[in-house]
Amino acid sequence: MTILHNLPTQDLQALDAAHHMHPFTDGAELAAKGARVITRAKGVMLQDSEGVDILDGMAGLWCVNIGYGREELANAAHAQMQQLPYYNTFFQTSHPPVIALSQKLAELAPGDLNHVFYASGGSEANDTNLRLVRHYWATKGKPDKKVIIARKNGYHGSTVGAASLGGMSGMHAQGGLPIPDIVHIDQPYWWGEGGDMSPEEFGLARARQLEAMIHEVGPDNVAAFIAEPVQGAGGVIVAPDTYWPEIQRICDDYDILLIADEVITGFGRTGNWFGSQTYDIRPDIITTAKGLSSGYMPIGASILSDEVAQVIDHGGDFNHGYTYSGHPVACAVALENLRILQEEQIIEKAAADTIPYLTEKWAQLADHPLVGETVNKGLMAGLALTPDKAARAKFASDPGTVGFRCRERCFANGLIMRHVGDRMIIAPPLIISRDEIDTLFERAVQSLDETLSGLKTDGMM
């Protein structure tokens, strides 16, 4: 079955502009130009309504970890829809798919993270965390412990709660965010903000901002610290090695909960099942979504430690939940996705083969005249575009102008690479092969070359 399959691209674009409001988009600009319409996908390749093949260097929105077109997931959805398409998990009810998925997640998640609260995506899961950690401390007789410390340029979602936890100034500027009792410290972005410090010194300095903020707010008032192991939407910001051990020490010393937002880093992205394992941290709560179902169904989850779950379980009713918490079809699809990830050893194979390969090739891009730092953690990678790499300089144009130009060249060359300001980022499906990585690089280099010559032609460099 295909929907609107016989309409020409222009008609699809006109209908889209007339009736569809796009997320994170300037609607007028898009209407003038027309959306790119994606019609099918297989493996790492997308196809648009003109029949053009595009290599998806972003796995959708960092989510299609097992790649597109796995029929097993379609079959799991089909079978579950026939048997029980919907039932809720409120009012002391449950169903087999949610039970099975919870057991599987307890098995896969690190340490004693054995208890799962479901949502439809990452934003909702972080809203759960926000309410849950406050309820946790109140139940323990410490209702003043309600401030959550987060990071500037972090991303935790788009609901009012999750966007408040996030540190995106552009989002806070719209709609009166953040909500009270959420404060932000600076990010561990050495290339952009490290000045004369070594990365190691800078990593420690940025971690110790957490300690300083705890003192400012008062340790008895702080509930939790939330952060992504690697900042994704912020531009693939990989913290210096000194950062995470110090963060863990501070959370332990001051008895505040650590929430690792693993919506991107969960399920293999950094070369381990969870980014917390890559960084050897012990979060009390992990947020997941995206790779949990490889994006085939909307589902998110907060995975809690034994201790946190026990306190919540003994705190009376937790007055929180979503109609689709533990949706049976989403759970069945997620289970099938996890089965494939596990049985086909997709993460282990990437860690042994394609991650080292991509790491080596990505680092080579630093030789390009337009590229400053290159970083990656597993199959998420970022690079900074710069007019002067020795000075770690920024462009004179508005931030994002050059990044946007580069993204447009990538699009034209059949590659989805995203720009965040003037950083370019990739996060391809974990099943990407060496040959496909070669193709990704050929297209990326060509796009960088074209961006550079365009900047020269336009007197911007």
Ligand code: PMP
């Ligand atoms: N947390 C992180 C780290 C994310 O990257 C995202 C989405 N990009 C979210 C939360 C929000 O997830 P969702 O869009 O599924 O609500």
